[in-house]
Amino acid sequence: MEKFIKLIDTAIPLDAENVDTDQIIPARFLKATDKSGFGENLFRDWRFDKNGEPIEDFVLNQNKYSGSILIAGNNFGCGSSREHAAWAIKAYGFKAVVSSYFADIFKGNALNNGLLPVQVSPDFLHRLFTSVEKDPKEKFSIDLEQQKITIKSSGDSEHFDIDPYKKTCLINAYDDIDFLTSKLAEIKKFEEKRSGKESIPQETL
């Protein structure tokens, strides 16, 4: 996993709410058995028509917008648990997604892939949309150490929350597998304590 410490870049505004993982990556593209190539089909049915031609109105097809920050409407990433959604966003070139709300599973998947979900207030999200729509060259800074997101030109900023453990993981590029495999002795002890029969916690016997 890549480290995430601080990012300063322009952003692409996706002004839609309840963006579900079926839109991020439709199920028909989930047949791959490796993690590569999903970026090409990110937002496939919003980005391309049935003949594979780019749909001009869609933000990813508008040349004026670029950058590695995706700004999206409320409740981003709802629906299916497919991690392919996080892989697709990452593979397309995004490093952070900003929204006023993230669905649980998507948020976890993003964090496990070094893609930072930045949850801001609805008011601040509105200001982010306004600033990028006004000036597509506007830069935003996302500082994970300080847990702060800033609109560069105005200095308008907001604090964001993140699980302290996950923050450490991102800053150091650790992943949960390293941590969990270092705990196998404790896990075995836990298994033994459960009286050799699954599901019966000691205290109830």
Add this chain to the structure above:
Amino acid sequence: MKKTLFDKIWDSHVVESIPDGPDILYIDKHLIHEVTSPQAFNELKERNIPVFRPEQIVATADHNTPTQDQHLPVKDLLSRKQLKELSQNCEENNITLYGLGHPYNGIVHVMAPELGITQPGMTIVCGDSHTSTHGAFGTIAFGIGTSQVTQVFASQCLLVEKPKKLRVNVNGKLKKGVLPKDVILYIISKLGTNSGTGYFCEYAGNVFEEMSMEGRMTVCNMSIEMGARGGLIAPDQTTIDYVEGREFAPKGEEFEKMKAYWETLKTDEGAEFDQEYSFEAEDIEPMITYGTNPGMGIKLTGSIPIEGDKSDAKALSYMNFKPGETLLEKPINYIFIGSCTNSRIEDFRVAASYIKGKRKADNVNALIVPGSQQVATQIREEGLDKVFEEAGFTLRQPGCSACLAMNDDKIPEGEYCVSTSNRNFEGRQGPGSRTILASPLTAAATAISGKISDHTLTLN
């Protein structure tokens, strides 16, 4: 301290709590399928990490499988490769696989409960968001991403923050023709698609107590559609009777011991929830959705809300509906009865009881897909296959099928499908398809009349 059902199960599975961080949560059963596991197996291989507890993993093939000619090689090459990798990965890692054609094969959330793999008090995970289904047994069951699948392979544990607790109470007497699907669609329509985010939801009240296990599974299945990671219902005699005697359920003395424990799994009187909602059963009517998320539901005889925001406008434009419009009498060319929400024997019984002696409308393409081989067998044993056949319905082999349209079972662009599945997202049932979520009874009635119809009219 007074504990909720959720606390009791969660706390007994915590290996260690990391200060200022997540819990290390022990997982009793890990269910896997072909779509979200290959990258996890690859990662283990790359990092040279063995599968820690292969005997606690069960695999099935369901998402990406054809629903006809399952005895023949799978035609789609990518699907075939994905299925082959699942077989190889299971074989190399000593994991039990119930592959295509096996008598135990089926949709992961249908086959695991019916085989007795799912038992009260367990923690169960799967790389699929509808893992919440298993909560019907009083288990903590939730969907995970592929990185987490790798974590469970490597350690039989997950690093997770303990979610907050939500309780939804429904008490009273349900009207005739109102099915468990209507109850959950009603709840989601009232609470919205992200009301449950960050929560685990306990369903309580006499309505759930009186439901069959199949009905409880339908309810818990859709917990994720209001954003909740999982939903659960306290185990009771109905649960115990369902589990007893199943293939992998404990037997004899062991069963008695477990039963005594399962009976302790209920929320203590006075235990606190972070959020609680209550509804009256009498207010619930048969439901349908009109938009592109499961929260956009109305009663079958109702009309689309006139007040709406930008998202509603986008959804209505996709569905080609107008604010204020009534959906009753709307011509429909496709219906689908299946998916992990409604593909259990009870769902087909209720559909068949309505269909018996009738014939589908000529314009309708009616697809019936059982959730598992066992359900398919039961359909034949009870003669329901004849009912469907005589009515002109197409009965297929088990799988996820048109719920997510990974295989050939797709709804064509621009067509409406009254579907018993769980998601009406844009293009969910095929590019450009328009999904209307409903109960098996509403789907059956729609197939017969060729338009959205109020089946309750025939009940009185």
